[in-house]
Amino acid sequence: MAEIVGVVERLWRYPVKSTAGERLSEVAVDDRGLAGDRLYAVRDGEGRFGSGKNTRRFRRMDGLLRLGSRLGRRLDGPELLDPLGRTVADPDAFLRAYLQREDVGLAREDAVSHFDQLPVSLLTTATLDWVREAVPTALVDERRFRPNILLRTPPGTRPFVEDDWLGREAALKSGARLRFVRSSERCVMATAAQPGLPHAPEILRVLAKEHDNRLDALAMVSAPGLLRVGDRLRLL
Structure with a gap:
């Protein structure tokens, strides 16, 4: 039986690699990832x-x-x-x-992909809240980790719950499906200054110590469709 593990709270697309992205209310997704990402x-x-x-x-x-x-x-x-x-x-x-x-x-983009790894990155609010508590000296929000999907998880969800989903598939209302493969190994981008967020090297030190420098769930798109804010994500 499918299990609802969260609700899409925010969607992010990064039209130009390594620049700040744009928030969307909905976006098409296919084999390459979010349209235009x-x-x-x-x-x-x-x-x-x-x-x-x-x-x-x-x-x-x-x-x-x-x-x-x-x-x-x-x-x-x-x-x-x-x-x-x-x-x-x-x-x-x-x-x-x-x-x-x-x-x-x-x-x-032409024949050489602009992606570092896989097409879609998902981060849960449970994990993001853990980072905030673990690094109280830093200003932390999802922009530091550049996910495509920020997923609102139920109260009591443990941090790094994304790890449990690796190797499994999830579905959304539109019929879009994501297959979670692995997590991202984080680099200095997570600590870099950007508008509203100062340099915060302590974030990477905590992630390295507590979770092998990894955070999020990276996914392939196994069925195309639409991603929408407010949609429930069902783990199959």
């Missing part, structure tokens, strides 16, 4: 994408998290917002000046 990235002349870390695919570009992005109902051409929330007229020119790099610009 990380569809664009800041790409340099070597083809590496702006991120909070350096890897073979990603280049650390400090300051991206202070910027915002939004698509609204369009998937072609996101708006880029400066640190004061103002729309940028020429994103490429702005990024070159802001990052002090002449080889960067917005790029739409």
